[in-house]
Amino acid sequence: MSLKLADIRHDYAQKELSPDDCLPDAVAQFTLWLNEAITAKVNEPTAMHLATVGDNGRPSARIVLLKGVEDGRFVFYTNYHSRKGRQLTANPWVSLTFFWPELERQVRIEGKAVTVAPEVSDTYFHSRPYASRLGAWASEQSSEISSKAELIKRAALFGAKYPLHVPRPPHWGGFAVAADRIEFWQGRPSRLHDRVVYTLDATGQWQKSRLAP
Structure with a gap:
């Protein structure tokens, strides 16, 4: 029997989302949703899809783990000599995606990655097994x-x-992503999903609006 991928369907109906439902600060809204995902015991709530761009202009992506939301930035750790480490050094613009299917939610984050201070990497490194x-x-x-x-x-x-x-190896440490765009997606019936996007304006304030699905 052939697998008919086009026939796979799932209708989303758990919750609704509107700009009025969302907190004024995008990172605070993310933290709220992350805490709800952890409380709901979703599988790997801190797993995020990290997309980078190589020097040839081709995108590259993989799953990494969020290890902190600090000073409004999203922190993860890696080998600086790895493929993603080299790409981030050459081109710091990235996107992060979280998908929590148990809650019918997705969060997309875009921004710029910078290395964290050595003492921050030291502290996390020495907390590892x-x-x-x-x-x-x-x-x-x-x-x-x-x-x-x-x-x-x-x-x-x-x-x-x-x-x-x-x-801690000198080639190993953290990156922190300062976001300038964060989108929250809540699945809804008939593919009429709710999407709320925050963008950072010239004064450093978050502005939010609804997007068509």
């Missing part, structure tokens, strides 16, 4: 390796080098 800290040293992220055994060997070597205290 020991094995994860070793992994940051062992993995030359995005580079080709001959086998999984090579990676395991590197992890063991760094484990012997750092049996207790694992310093």
Whole structure:
């Protein structure tokens, strides 16, 4: 039996959304929705689709985890030498997408990424489990390796080098995304979805409006 993807349907009807329902500040509205997703125990509520652009103009995307909303910015961590790290260094404009199907919600964030202060990366790095800290040293992220055994060997070597205290690698740390556009999507019946977009004006104030679905 062939899989008929065009026949897959899901009608959304849980809640409505209008600009009047939304808080004046877009990041505060995001935090409200994120807390509701966590409370509802949705699967991986902090997972976000991070899209970057390479120097050839081609988009590149992957799932990473949000690790903080600090000073109005969205923070995640990675290897600065990885493909996404290099792309972010060359072109800091990114988009982030959260999808919480259990709540029939999506959030799209656009903005500019900058590296966080070294002490911020240090604090988060030392909060990670020991094995994860070793992994940051062992993995030359995005580079080709001959086998999984090579990676395991590197992890063991760094484990012997750092049996207790694992310093943060200089090539590993955080990025913070300062948003200038955030869109909230609430699924509705008959594909007449509710979309509310916030844009940052020249004075640094959020302006919100409704978009057609």
